Amino acid sequence: MNKKIMIVVYGGFLRGMGHVVRMKRLANQLFQEGNDISFYTNEQICVEMLSGPDWHVHLVQESKAFLQMEQDIKELNPDLLLIDVLDCDLQFLRLIKASSGSARLVLFEEIRAEACQLADAVVNGIYGGLDEKHMQVDGTEYFYGTPYLLLDQEISRLKDTYEVRKECKKVVISLGGSDPRGLLSKAVSALLEDDHLHILAVTGKASRIEEQIEAEHIQFIRHTDQLPARLSEADLAIVAGGMTLYEAVCIGVPSIVLSQVDHQAVTAARFAQKGACRHLGLGELVDEKDIRCAVERLSGSYFLRRSIHLNGRTLIDGKGTERVKNILIHLMNHHQKEHKDV
CATH class of the missing domain: 3.40.50.2000 (Glycogen Phosphorylase B;)
Structure with missing residues (x-):
């Protein structure tokens, strides 16, 4: 049975487009594994970059993002929620966490403790420095370093x-x-x-x-x-x-x-x-x-x-997208989720 994945990613003139580019790369890999993908993004230019035949792309207002996503979360009952938003609003994360049932929540390039503790996993390919580090703290898995960079498969x-x-x-x-x-x-x-x-x-x-x-x-x-x-x-x-x-x-x-x-x-x-x-x-x-x-x-x-x-x-092997894809598949297939307080 196909897994359902919701991806929230923001970009634009001030934020840049790197978040959008890397999430599209990751989505391509997850789609090839037979998963259903839905994107939620903040600007029309991001919609244009993400648009394609393999998934749905929704435009949301940042201040009303959860309200616009809430019904989809209930209907889709996603297995995985990926959030790649610079300094993502903490209340938004709490609401997403509370409404997502058994879905796994994964944050990208997030270092704030109050945000990370809400997640099942945090992937810091950029913020994590050059060396690989994998650890678990209070139920959250952390993947640090350049081995987890979401680079082009080429x-x-x-x-x-x-x-x-x-x-x-x-x-x-x-x-x-x-x-x-x-x-x-x-x-x-x-x-x-x-x-x-x-x-x-x-x-x-x-x-x-x-x-x-x-x-x-x-x-x-x-x-x-x-x-x-x-x-x-x-x-x-x-x-x-x-x-x-x-x-x-x-x-x-x-x-x-x-x-x-x-x-x-x-x-x-x-x-x-x-x-x-x-x-x-x-x-x-x-x-x-x-x-x-x-x-x-x-x-x-x-x-x-x-x-x-x-x-x-010697510093980057270029295989991070494959690694992160495998991490996410493992998370989705691991049904004995450890529930954490929000």
């Missing part, structure tokens, strides 16, 4: 085939699904005179950047579902500190990081300490000349690019 294959070329010819710039600080424009402007490089600038689904610099060596493309493949064609990448950084590190693409927000800067600093990227800091504080100097230094040194490539490859 990553493992690209990781096996990527090679650092002696000559640096192609640079891919991807600075997030929304790029709220307009870092893509800054990075492209910094490389305007570097016409010996081919620049591929990828704007995200929720990006509001409209202008395109006219130069023969610069190509713009709007959102693509094939970003990992694009990265694998690059000799050098300029990325933010979100999911694209993890993908670049896993594949082994030498990368320069312009972080969009503080928690991305923490992530990028960890990788930089391991020699797995070059972190310039919060992008809004970085001058164009610093971007240009970093690109010139890395593009001109095969040794530096290969060093970053080798250092990064």
Whole structure:
């Protein structure tokens, strides 16, 4: 009998689109196992990204999300509830928990104790650091570290085939699904005179950047579902500190990081300490000349690019989506649920 799974995920211009992208990846894996999927999301652009023939997608107002979901919860009687919402409202979580019966509740990238204690499991692929850790505290299972990152399934294959070329010819710039600080424009402007490089600038689904610099060596493309493949064609990448950084590190693409927000800067600093990227800091504080100097230094040194490539490859294996899928299937199949006080 098919299991029923409800997924709540929010994204948009300020939140970014990484949450939506990774939940769609996970949903694809769960659907292939014969499960029924229903999405609940907060913005039309997220609906557009999630839409497909394999599941239902519902648009909800954040302030009224539980009221809009309550009837579905009663009718569907889900086996699993997945919540991937940054700083998710605690009252919403309590109401979901109280109404979900025997459904397992799993939170993603959540570190607040009062939220985690409501869940059966917490998956912190990003917030959990670089090393794997699995533990159970007061009935909640925790899965920490890069082994639980929800990366594209193509990553493992690209990781096996990527090679650092002696000559640096192609640079891919991807600075997030929304790029709220307009870092893509800054990075492209910094490389305007570097016409010996081919620049591929990828704007995200929720990006509001409209202008395109006219130069023969610069190509713009709007959102693509094939970003990992694009990265694998690059000799050098300029990325933010979100999911694209993890993908670049896993594949082994030498990368320069312009972080969009503080928690991305923490992530990028960890990788930089391991020699797995070059972190310039919060992008809004970085001058164009610093971007240009970093690109010139890395593009001109095969040794530096290969060093970053080798250092990064050992940190992420790219199999996290499969691991998390198996964890969730195990949770759904384990009927002797330990009930906890809400």
